[in-house]
Amino acid sequence: MSLFLVNRYLGEEEDGSVSKESRSEALLAKLKQKAKEKQKQSFTEQKHEPEEQTQQQDVKKKRKADKEDSKEPQHPKKRKSDVGNVSVSDSDNQDEPVEETKEKKKKKKKKGGNEKQKKKKPMEGSSVEGVDTPGTEKEEQEDTDGEKKEAESENQTQKQTPASTGFKVLGGFENKPVQKVHRVLPQWLAQPDVIHRDIKSNLVPICDVQGLSAQLGKKLQNNGIQHLFPVQAEVIPAILESAQTGFLIGRGGYKPRDICVSAPTGSGKTLAFVIPVIQVLMERVVCEVRALAVLPTKELAQQVCKVFTSYAEGTGLKVVMLAGQKAFAAEQASLAELRGGTRRSLADIIVATPGRLVDHINKNSGLNLEHLRFLIIDEADRMIDSMHQSWLSQVVKAVFRSGSGAEAAAIFKRAEPAHVTAASLSPPQMPLQKLLFSATLTQNPEKLQQLGLHQPRLFSSIHGQTSSTPAAPTQKQDRFDFPQGLTEYYVPCTLSKKPLLILHFILRLKLSPILCFTNSRETAHRLFLLMQLFGGVQAAEFSSRLSPGERKKTLKEFEQGKIQLLISTDAAARGIDINGVKCVVNYDAPQYIRTYIHRIGRTARAGKAGLAFTFLLGVQEKNFLLMVQEAGSPGIQRQIVKPENLKSMEARYEQTLQELADVIKEEKAK
Numbered sequence: 001m002s003l004f005l006v007n008r009y010l011g012e013e014e015d016g017s018v019s020k021e022s023r024s025e026a027l028l029a030k031l032k033q034k035a036k037e038k039q040k041q042s043f044t045e046q047k048h049e050p051e052e053q054t055q056q057q058d059v060k061k062k063r064k065a066d067k068e069d070s071k072e073p074q075h076p077k078k079r080k081s082d083v084g085n086v087s088v089s090d091s092d093n094q095d096e097p098v099e100e101t102k103e104k105k106k107k108k109k110k111k112g113g114n115e116k117q118k119k120k121k122p123m124e125g126s127s128v129e130g131v132d133t134p135g136t137e138k139e140e141q142e143d144t145d146g147e148k149k150e151a152e153s154e155n156q157t158q159k160q161t162p163a164s165t166g167f168k169v170l171g172g173f174e175n176k177p178v179q180k181v182h183r184v185l186p187q188w189l190a191q192p193d194v195i196h197r198d199i200k201s202n203l204v205p206i207c208d209v210q211g212l213s214a215q216l217g218k219k220l221q222n223n224g225i226q227h228l229f230p231v232q233a234e235v236i237p238a239i240l241e242s243a244q245t246g247f248l249i250g251r252g253g254y255k256p257r258d259i260c261v262s263a264p265t266g267s268g269k270t271l272a273f274v275i276p277v278i279q280v281l282m283e284r285v286v287c288e289v290r291a292l293a294v295l296p297t298k299e300l301a302q303q304v305c306k307v308f309t310s311y312a313e314g315t316g317l318k319v320v321m322l323a324g325q326k327a328f329a330a331e332q333a334s335l336a337e338l339r340g341g342t343r344r345s346l347a348d349i350i351v352a353t354p355g356r357l358v359d360h361i362n363k364n365s366g367l368n369l370e371h372l373r374f375l376i377i378d379e380a381d382r383m384i385d386s387m388h389q390s391w392l393s394q395v396v397k398a399v400f401r402s403g404s405g406a407e408a409a410a411i412f413k414r415a416e417p418a419h420v421t422a423a424s425l426s427p428p429q430m431p432l433q434k435l436l437f438s439a440t441l442t443q444n445p446e447k448l449q450q451l452g453l454h455q456p457r458l459f460s461s462i463h464g465q466t467s468s469t470p471a472a473p474t475q476k477q478d479r480f481d482f483p484q485g486l487t488e489y490y491v492p493c494t495l496s497k498k499p500l501l502i503l504h505f506i507l508r509l510k511l512s513p514i515l516c517f518t519n520s521r522e523t524a525h526r527l528f529l530l531m532q533l534f535g536g537v538q539a540a541e542f543s544s545r546l547s548p549g550e551r552k553k554t555l556k557e558f559e560q561g562k563i564q565l566l567i568s569t570d571a572a573a574r575g576i577d578i579n580g581v582k583c584v585v586n587y588d589a590p591q592y593i594r595t596y597i598h599r600i601g602r603t604a605r606a607g608k609a610g611l612a613f614t615f616l617l618g619v620q621e622k623n624f625l626l627m628v629q630e631a632g633s634p635g636i637q638r639q640i641v642k643p644e645n646l647k648s649m650e651a652r653y654e655q656t657l658q659e660l661a662d663v664i665k666e667e668k669a670k
């Protein structure tokens with residue numbers, strides 16, 4: 001109590017002439033005296049009944065004097081809500097505001113007539129304080145039951161007061177049921193250009209693709225492609241159209257629209273950007289970096305670089321990879337050369353990983369992006385997640401950096417599109433167009449906003465998302481499209497039976513080649529060792545335990561059919577195109593739906609059939625099945641493997657487990 005009062009007085013008495021210490025000492029002395037007098041008074045009341053009347057008069061006089069003395073310090077009590085706030089924040093004791101309220105009420109009762117005057121004060125200050133009052137009342141109502149009535153009557157008095165003073169009470173703070181806010185997508189996301197999901201029944205003859213050059217059509221045929229897949233038939237003409245007037249100027253002088261593509265795994269997205277980019281750049285005279293494809297991993301960069309190189313053959317276009325496969329200096333040398341004192345670009349198309357790309361930009365290695373026309377972001381959702389590395393802002397900075405030849409800056413300067421209606425009125429623009437591709441493109445506009453898209457146009461095969469109406473209230477996550485030829489299964493199992501199930505799949509069901517995913521590289525390594533020790537299975541592991549060279553070799557051998565079981569971490573989950581994978585096994589259930597979609601997408605590619613099995617422990621079943629169903633899976637079937645089917649392998653398996661323990665011990669000892 002005393003502490004509270006001291007705090008309060010100190011807060012209000014802003015007299016600079018008296019030091020804080022002396023002031024508080026004086027107040028403390030006064031309070032002590034007051035307490036003594038109160039004690040004395042109660043003592044006298046109890047012990048000396050006869051003297052009561054005369055002493056009561058004395059006490060009254062003293063109280064009056066006290067009141068007068070303490071008039072100034074009591075003044076702040078009028079600002080009820082303020083006091084409450086100060087005492088809560090200044091003290092650890094949460095009970096303090098309650099005590100203060102009680103004390104205040106007692107005093108109010110005694111003072112009676114003063115009350116009206118007190119309540120007027122906050123109203124005089126401002127109308128906002130008047131609005132605050134109900135909040136304070138609420139706190140008061142939470143006090144003891146005995147005080148409820150008092151609070152109610154006080155409430156009534158306070159309600160009446162504003163009317164009598166003519167102030168209008170702002171209100172409407174009563175609890176109303178809050179309506180759930182449903183997600184409403186922006187129009188470009190809600191109403192995409194639809195891509196057919198079924199590849200096989202929607203193949204488009206090469207000659208029917210609008211704008212595709214005869215040269216590239218022939219090249220496609222030479223590579224064994226007679227028809228284009230639906231995503232290619234839709235996206236290739238759209239990109240070509242945006243460069244109708246050449247790659248140096250946007251159509252009508254305007255910047256072309258950015259393009260986003262969301263299509264299932266294995267649906268042919270790579271060619272959907274490789275073909276039009278090659279065709280647009282084929283006409284170039286001077287070699288400059290005009291296309292940049294960014295991919296999350298070295299393996300993916302290598303894969304895309306291979307496709308670009310294959311279709312650039314015979315066009316004079318030069319493709320360079322910046323993914324750390326070669327030494328930095330070697331990569332630098334492949335970017336530009338100095339001839340007769342002038343710098344000449346040696347790359348038209350660059351395929352890069354974000355880390356290595358930023359290295360080249362920062363170290364000023366000769367990478368010039370001032371002429372960039374296409375920025376391709378493959379596996380776009382993953383690339384957005386790695387945006388904290390700020391690779392995109394660095395690329396954009398490098399693109400709009402002006403510093404090269406003055407005449408280049410004057411003729412083909414980069415600028416935001418001007419509001420003109422005729423190309424002749426507009427200075428030539430050097431457009432930068434972003435092309436985004438993913439099987440699991442986010443529908444979260446906030447995430448997409450990070451990419452700074454310009455009037456984006458979405459191509460999507462996701463069904464049931466093509467309206468601007470709110471998403472279903474039960475829908476908690478994005479929906480994705482699954483490959484048509486894929487059949488999904490889940491296998492209920494226990495932890496110890498998982499290796500036996502894998503052996504059963506290979507040795508009995510002959511499902512190889514199997515691409516098997518684990519959630520950690522340790523699990524992948526142990527399972528690999530176990531398979532080696534068990535014998536009879538050609539197994540290999542694929543994770544960051546291996547060097548890039550070893551990983552490349554392993555993938556090649558798997559593709560060639562030399563490996564029956566490839567045990568991998570999520571390093572091989574995205575984008576990797578391995579021919580002939582019949583079956584994917586999720587040895588460990590994936591935690592995220594995107595991981596699941598990319599993993600199972602390593603099979604059933606290019607319209608082929610494929611199987612995906614997920615081993616589920618009892619505790620995982622409910623959540624996993626719900627996650628898959630909400631993502632739009634056409635259906636995942638339960639597959640039971642009877643214990644008797646595993647029995648014959650059990651003795652050998654137990655023995656192998658013991659051997660494995662020894663091997664792991666040895667490895668750890670090294």
Ligand SMILES: Nc1ncnc2c1ncn2[C@@H]1O[C@H](COP(=O)(O)OP(=O)(O)OP(=O)(O)O)[C@@H](O)[C@H]1O
Binds near residue numbers: 269601
């Ligand atoms: N028109 C076509 N005809 C035949 N095969 C094709 C055609 N287009 C692409 N392919 C083949 O389909 C496979 C999958 O293509 P691609 O890797 O581009 O798929 P994706 O959609 O990028 O898959 P992911 O999302 O998993 O990265 C590749 O082997 C590719 O050569």
